Amino acid sequence: MAASRSLTRFWEWGRKIICVGRNYADHAKELKNAVPTEPVLFLKPPSAYVKEGSPILVPAYSSNLHHEVELGVVIGKGGTAIPRQSAMDHVAGYALCLDMTARDTQDECKSKGLPWTLAKAFDTSCPVSEFVPKEKIPDPGNVRIWLKVNDQLRQDGSTSQMIFSIPYLISYISEIITLEEGDLILTGTPKGVSSVQEHDELQAGIEDIVSMTFRVDRH
Ligand SMILES: O=C(O)/C=C/C(=O)CC(=O)C(=O)O
Numbered sequence: 663m664a665a666s667r668s669l670t671r672f673w674e675w676g677r678k679i680i681c682v683g684r685n686y687a688d689h690a691k692e693l694k695n696a697v698p699t700e701p702v703l704f705l706k707p708p709s710a711y712v713k714e715g716s717p718i719l720v721p722a723y724s725s726n727l728h729h730e731v732e733l734g735v736v737i738g739k740g741g742t743a744i745p746r747q748s749a750m751d752h753v754a755g756y757a758l759c760l761d762m763t764a765r766d767t768q769d770e771c772k773s774k775g776l777p778w779t780l781a782k783a784f785d786t787s788c789p790v791s792e793f794v795p796k797e798k799i800p801d802p803g804n805v806r807i808w809l810k811v812n813d814q815l816r817q818d819g820s821t822s823q824m825i826f827s828i829p830y831l832i833s834y835i836s837e838i839i840t841l842e843e844g845d846l847i848l849t850g851t852p853k854g855v856s857s858v859q860e861h862d863e864l865q866a867g868i869e870d871i872v873s874m875t876f877r878v879d880r881h
Pocket residue numbers: 681682683684685686689693695730761763849850851
């Protein structure tokens with residue numbers, strides 16, 4: 663008989679990680695990108711997950727690894743073409759996530775018209791906090807997310823700044839990609855992204871609801 667799985671360990675389910683890019687105008691502008699009129703989507707594989715206690719590894723081919731703090735939405739009930747009005751019924755909870763990005767590699771991919779896989783999908787590119795049950799964040803469209811590097815505040819934004827709301831994103835994504843229980847949606851990052859180096863300590867939180875700490879190491 664298969665062992666029962668709990669969504670409180672969603673990272674062990676081997677499900678999709680769907681990421682939304684340029685969802686905060688201040689971040690789109692800091693990277694000199696146009697503010698999008700439709701969500702920008704990309705994927706990370708489940709092998710990108712890393713939990714506290716293990717390091718974030720700088721890919722051997724990058725010398726400019728960036729942090730991006732993001733609110734993650736954990737899907738509790740799957741669906742296709744989910745209407746916006748019922749989208750929140752599909753949410754089991756949340757997690758604080760980092761969309762670690764090899765920015766130099768991403769710039770190269772962009773200039774060559776190549777996909778962002780090398781920049782965004784490498785092992786340890788998705789550090790995640792513990793699971794936060796839905797009830798603990800009654801208004802996910804208005805919470806503060808923050809990130810410090812070596813105790814210095816680098817990112818401090820509110821999910822109220824998102825261009826596309828969580829219900830809109832769930833509905834939009836599920837028109838294209840069927841959502842399954844255990845999937846994670848990364849909802850984009852506010853401004854303040856910057857480089858991290860080997861031995862740096864990253865601390866991040868959703869208000870005082872959850873926090874996490876990671877060290878950076880080299881392959
Ligand atoms: O277009 C770029 O130069 C960079 C975009 C991103 O990395 C998008 C995100 O991952 C984000 O906004 O969170």
